[in-house]
Amino acid sequence: MTDAGTRDRDRVQSIERGVAVLRVFAGREGQLSMADVAARADLPRPVVRRILITFEHLGYARLHKGLWSLTPRILELGAGYFAASSLPEVSYPVMNEVVERTGETCSLGVLDGFQVVHVGRVEDHRPMPGAIRIGMQLPAYATAIGKALLAHLPAEEVEEFLGSVELAAVTPSTVTDPDRLRERLALVRERGFDLSVEEYTPGRLSAAVPIVLDDGAVGAIAVSATTARETVETMEQTIVPVLLEAAEDIGRTYRAANPQLYRSAGAWTTPGEGHTPGEGHTPGEGHTGPR
Structure with a gap:
């Protein structure tokens, strides 16, 4: 039997079902009937009843x-x-500073498969309606954080992503053509950041910078705003430099907090260090995906 077959045999179905029920509550609705939970988890109601009673x-x-x-x-x-050495924990002081300097909302995301999971978020004093919450999963191809992370995957993993994920239009501005997305990811690698305009939510734009350590992007930090408050030009000129600096700060702190993961004493440089936004630069060249 193959390793994959052995792993499938050893899986515990009841735990998988329990996790499926928990994930139902990851949506915006905080309270659900048992029938709703069963329908969303695609499980029989008697099974869901026993799981909920156990929880x-x-x-x-x-x-x-x-x-x-x-x-x-x-x-x-x-x-x-979220322990003291985790990426969110070491990022929050820097994210608070980003919000103070930009006056806009700051988020931290990581890849889970080919989805972006938001693991940190600091709102400014003008929180946007329908704001993304910690733990929410979004399609990587449709978000600035997602493209910043996808751009630092090995080429074969990018092709695996393009071959397995339907690039459905979330808004009219979403990049849905595989060749255009390849070009976009190459641009992200070249200049060290992504800038997305209304690709996931109409009326909003985001800039994101990967947090690159050794052989991969461990996460990405982003600022999002409304098109009424910011433009592509203001984001690139005033927001992106702040994010480049923040990504460097987070990377250095995360490395220091996790010496067991990063034993090399070699210098680490941030994407875009020594460059202004838009100048040619290839951050993380040869890096693999996030850990």
Whole structure:
């Protein structure tokens, strides 16, 4: 039997189903009926009932007036990821500074497969309606953070991505042509950042810079704003330099916080260091994807 076959045999179906139920609550709705949970998880209602009752017994879920919701105790499941040495933990001081300097919302994202997961976010004093929340997954090809991360995958992984993901239009501005996306990722590698205009949400634009360490991008930091407040020119001239500096700061701190991962004492440089936005530069050349 192959390694893959052995792993499939050893999987625990009940745990997979339990995780599927938990992920249903990752949407915007905080309270759902059992029927809704079953439909969204694509599981039989009796199975979902037993899972929810088990989570209730463990203190992770509650039932109130016929609706199920998660309790704050669920946060302990993610506590290990947000430990003192984690990327979000070391990034928050820098993200707060980005918001102070730009007056716009700052986000931190990583790749999960070919989806972007937002693992950090700091709002400015004018939070945007329908704002993205921590833990939300977005299509990488349609977001600035996603393209900043995809641009630092090995070429074969980019081709795997293009061959396995439907580039569906989220808005009229979404890049849906594979060749255009390849060109866009090459541009990101060349100049060290991505600037997306209304590609995921109408009326919004974002700039993102990868956090590159040794052989890959461990994450990306981004600033998003409305088209009423910022333009492509202001984002490139005032926001991108702040993000380039922030990515360098985060990278240095993350390396220092995780010596077991980065034992090399070699110097690390940020994408775009010594360059102004738009100048030719190839950050992370030869790097693999995020860890």
